[in-house]
Amino acid sequence: MSHSLQILLISPDLMSTSKLAGLTRQAGGLLETLRSLDDEPRAAHFDLVILDVQAFAEDPAVIVARVQGLVDGLPEKEPPAKLIAFGPHVHKHRLDEAVAAGVDEAVSRGELFGSFPALLRRWLSATAD
Numbered sequence: 001m002s003h004s005l006q007i008l009l010i011s012p013d014l015m016s017t018s019k020l021a022g023l024t025r026q027a028g029g030l031l032e033t034l035r036s037l038d039d040e041p042r043a044a045h046f047d048l049v050i051l052d053v054q055a056f057a058e059d060p061a062v063i064v065a066r067v068q069g070l071v072d073g074l075p076e077k078e079p080p081a082k083l084i085a086f087g088p089h090v091h092k093h094r095l096d097e098a099v100a101a102g103v104d105e106a107v108s109r110g111e112l113f114g115s116f117p118a119l120l121r122r123w124l125s126a127t128a129d
Contacts (some may be wrong), residue, residue: 005029011052
C-alpha cells in the first residue's frame, strides 16, 4: 500500500469509536468517524468502511443502501472500499440482513475488537487480489 490505511467508521457510539481509533492507530492507519448517516466524509478514499448496524434504528437494508450511496459518492473509487458491518452477536439477524443487503462481511462486536489485526489482514489481502 502506497498510502496509509484509511478507515471510515459509521457509528454514533463513542465507545466503539474510541476502541477502533486505538486499534487503527496501532495498525498504522487513520480513522475517520461519521456519527450520522447524513454526515459527509472528509477523505476522498477509504480502504474499509465499518458500519455499526446496531447503532441505527433503520432496517439494515436501508442503512447499507445509504452507506453504499455515500461510498459511491467518494471522488476516488479505486480500489473499492470493503464494507464491513458489525454489531452484538445477539443481534445476528441484523448482521445477516446486512450481508443480504450487500456488505462484504459482517462480524460481531467482540470479533471486531478482539481480532482486529487478523481481520484487517484478511480484508486488505482480499482487496489486493
